[in-house]
Amino acid sequence: MAHQLWLLVSALVLLSSAPTVVATPEGDALIQVAKDWQTSQPSWLPGTDPCKGGWVGVSCDAQNISVISLNLTNANLQGPVPMAIGSLTSLQALDISNIKYSSQNLNNVTGNLSALATLQNLQNLNASRQNLGLTNTKFPEVIQTLSNLRSLTMDHALLPGPFPVGLTNLTKLEVMYLGNNSFTGPIPPELGRMTTLKELTIWGSNYNCRLPPELGNLVNLTYLNCNRCFLWGGLPPEYGKLKNLQRMHFYKNTLTGPIPNEYRNLTSLVELRLESNNLFGSLEPWVIGLPTLDLLNLNFNQMYKSMPPYINRTTTNLTQFLVKCNYFTGRYPIVDAASIPTSELDANCFENPGVNGTLDVQCSRELSCIPFQNYLNSNGGCPPCPKGQYIANQTLCICFGDKTLSTKKTSITAIVGGVVGGIVALAAVALLLICLWIRRRKKFDLNHDFFYTVRDGDKDEPWEQPKGVYRYTLDDLKRATSNFSKEHEIGSGGFGKVFSGKFPGNKTLAIKRASISTSANGQTQFRNEVLLLSRLHHKNLVRLEGFCDENDLQILVYEFMRNGNLHNHLFRKSAGKYLNWYKRLEIAVQIAQGLEYLHSFADPPVIHRDVKPSNILLDDNLVAKVADFGISKESPELHTHVSTHPAGTIGYFDPEYFTTQKLTTASDVYSYGVVLLELLTGQKVIDHVSRGEEYNLIKWVEPRLRDGGIDLIVDPKLEGNYSREIFQQMAELALHCSASEKKDRPTMKAVVIQLEPLLQEADQPQPTTHMVWIDPSDSTYTPDNESIFTGSTTGSSSNHSFSIHSATETHHSTFDPR
């Protein structure tokens, strides 16, 4: 008993001898937090009141009763959020972030954060730069229940899973920083309900989606950042409602289309960063005239047409004007360097004042135009030089030479004017004829959204033609082809006849002339198509060099592909020699790359619709390029009421069309699969004679590949010289592509991803002779009535052509930039 009494007394003495020591539950909790998180906090003295004692990083409310803020940035926190933190229920701000660029005392917070559940007064949470993704398989749900949050910062946190749509429950949130995580898409449209938001940065995740137009409702937004978000589609016009927006950052995506006119209303905008996209509108003067705009970055896009002639204080308040690596044309703008200290205009197609009143046009694509490297190669991808100029440097695609502008301008205007009057009568007749066998169909009308100066009905308006291609006169072409003589004829197909033309400078070009004259409407259509074609540049697409739309003729001028079409090579007797297995693999990859580019260039995508070996052409080096793309290809999304016969050729044509009435990018994938099978087997897709019941190549390949293996199907002309493993994979891929249901087919992107490594791992056999000249006596290709519209009164060939190239189509609908 005495012993116990002594203990009690000594305890009391101890307490009274230290009168300042008053333990508080919150102090104890913080000590526990520090312990669990293994952080050393020398100023946190056990047994003292954190609100009275100067605890570093801790602050309390006005009455010093409870802890409201805890700042543990760079405090060397290790491990999960301690449960003890949950008792600090008055906490309003919690900062457990790592400071940008600091490498000292780094926090490494892990775990699921569920300890925060009781902190219902939390307004600011900063967990920036933590490896939360290492221990969470999705966004920590507890965050979505902290209903008083005003600011949430969890960037650089490796957070996985779908974008946390539950955050929309946080109805007071003003700041959301979730950049550089690993979220998957799409960006939920529901975010558009969070009208309290002022700053929204969700950059650096693979969302693979369009920008949701609903974000246009976030009228208090000042900062919107979704760079590197894998965004496609257009800039939503709805964002024109964001009157308070100061910074719009959508750089490094694959956005297409123009800067919407609605953005005129973005009168608070200070930074517009859209660099490294596929935007292809023009730069309207109002953009640089936005009153508060300081930084405009449009570098690395596909913008074109002329731009405001003067960039100075009377036209803009910008201090940074960045437009390099585009296709801008017209005169080089006069930039006032004193008021716009930073400007980048190189690698465009400006006309520079030259000597003696002449103008130089330089379309240069510099090596530093990185995004273009995907699309351009060292010889195939340069935009064609204007007439009288030549490519002085293939690597940089620089054209040199002079061109006098004055005479040219007037001649164009005169031609347009003359043509217009003359064709009206013809137009009516032609239209009537065409309507007999094609009905109107929707397609994307580039007019409406991209080419402000060309409108339907404005036939008198001079056409602002693309400068990247040359506009030939009929005389030019007659001279080049000895008046379209038989000797120059190199082929004929659906569109009409194809001629080779000899141009000054010993240049040979291919000239494709439509077989039927066209209407006035058709002319507008044709011009729009030329505009689209002139923007498609890829090493595996046959390049459009120019055109001629004099009178009612429609003529396209392409680079000349000396080695003709794949059909001729593949089905000739000597195909085994020149098209060895490796070359066939190369060609397969090249076609895939060309198609992939078409599909990803614009939104809606450009659908080829007639992929087949006769539309694959080979250049001097037997590099395959896809031909006949981009002409009157309709958008799948707009193709709701299909009233027309689609283009296409039996055997290559997507069977799903007949049930869905829709042609999509997957239809091209189907055709591609068929071409791939032809490359492997050396057989034509349809062959009633030698394959009988199994006349369709797919039906012939399937059982043989399954039961007998690759050797049973490979082209005997290869005499067994091929890589089994690689051909096996290619055959499986081909059947995958040609699946009868489009949902089972891969995308062209997936095809490229699958094929490219095969090329890398393949050992090229003996070096092949590169120069192969077509021997006309050896199986010259003639279109074998392959059109699916045989039986037409006008004959299959020309019937076919108008469905495909349909230079006369008249139906218009809006190109949806979203």
Ligand SMILES: Nc1ncnc2c1ncn2[C@@H]1O[C@H](COP(=O)(O)OP(=O)(O)OP(=O)(O)O)[C@@H](O)[C@H]1O
């Ligand atoms: N740019 C070119 N360079 C060289 N030859 C070409 C070029 N364009 C076409 N040809 C040749 O002319 C032939 C006819 O081409 P065209 O596109 O008119 O018909 P097609 O491809 O056979 O059928 P379709 O009308 O379905 O496209 C081609 O097969 C090819 O051999």
Ligand SMILES: *[C@@H]1O[C@H](CO)[C@@H](O)[C@H](O)[C@H]1NC(C)=O
């Ligand atoms: C709260 O504590 C601080 C010291 O941490 C002191 O300066 C301040 O006067 C206190 N305020 C009240 C209202 O007690």
Ligand SMILES: *[C@@H]1O[C@H](CO)[C@@H](O)[C@H](O)[C@H]1NC(C)=O
């Ligand atoms: C926490 O402290 C750091 C500096 O150490 C500061 O940058 C940061 O703003 C503070 N956090 C809060 C929420 O006050």
Ligand SMILES: *[C@@H]1O[C@H](CO)[C@@H](O)[C@H](O)[C@H]1NC(C)=O
């Ligand atoms: C952070 O913690 C995790 C899990 O404990 C560990 O795997 C990782 O290596 C740590 N990172 C650092 C930088 O210490």
Ligand SMILES: *[C@@H]1O[C@H](CO)[C@@H](O)[C@H](O)[C@H]1NC(C)=O
């Ligand atoms: C979070 O982690 C703790 C311990 O690591 C566990 O007890 C708890 O169930 C987890 N909560 C959730 C929601 O996963």
Ligand SMILES: *[C@@H]1O[C@H](CO)[C@@H](O)[C@H](O)[C@H]1NC(C)=O
């Ligand atoms: C963390 O975010 C808060 C806002 O929630 C901010 O005040 C604080 O400065 C940020 N911390 C750091 C280290 O930047």
Ligand SMILES: *[C@@H]1O[C@H](CO)[C@@H](O)[C@H](O)[C@H]1NC(C)=O
């Ligand atoms: C959001 O709130 C709604 C009801 O207000 C609730 O049904 C839903 O579960 C909440 N979502 C999350 C993720 O908390």
Ligand SMILES: *[C@@H]1O[C@H](CO)[C@@H](O)[C@H](O)[C@H]1NC(C)=O
């Ligand atoms: C937008 O901000 C203003 C001023 O800060 C505020 O009055 C208004 O309530 C905010 N709107 C919404 C939807 O939060």
Ligand SMILES: *[C@@H]1O[C@H](CO)[C@@H](O)[C@H](O)[C@H]1NC(C)=O
């Ligand atoms: C700009 O906003 C005004 C008022 O909200 C609206 O009437 C106008 O149509 C908008 N302008 C554009 C180009 O969208």
Ligand SMILES: *[C@@H]1O[C@H](CO)[C@@H](O)[C@H](O)[C@H]1NC(C)=O
């Ligand atoms: C530049 O800003 C001023 C206000 O600071 C404004 O009055 C003027 O219109 C702006 N200039 C242009 C070209 O937008």
Ligand SMILES: *[C@@H]1O[C@H](CO)[C@@H](O)[C@H](O)[C@H]1NC(C)=O
């Ligand atoms: C500035 O631009 C205007 C046209 O908007 C032009 O008239 C003027 O000469 C330019 N000033 C200079 C210094 O270039």
Ligand SMILES: *[C@@H]1O[C@H](CO)[C@@H](O)[C@H](O)[C@H]1NC(C)=O
């Ligand atoms: C420009 O004109 C001068 C005089 O007329 C002439 O000597 C010179 O050769 C011309 N230069 C070019 C590049 O045509």
Ligand SMILES: *[C@@H]1O[C@H](CO)[C@@H](O)[C@H](O)[C@H]1NC(C)=O
């Ligand atoms: C083209 O430009 C590149 C880069 O400046 C240079 O390396 C190359 O030698 C040039 N080629 C020719 C043919 O001038």
Ligand SMILES: [Mg+2]
């Ligand atoms: Mg063709």
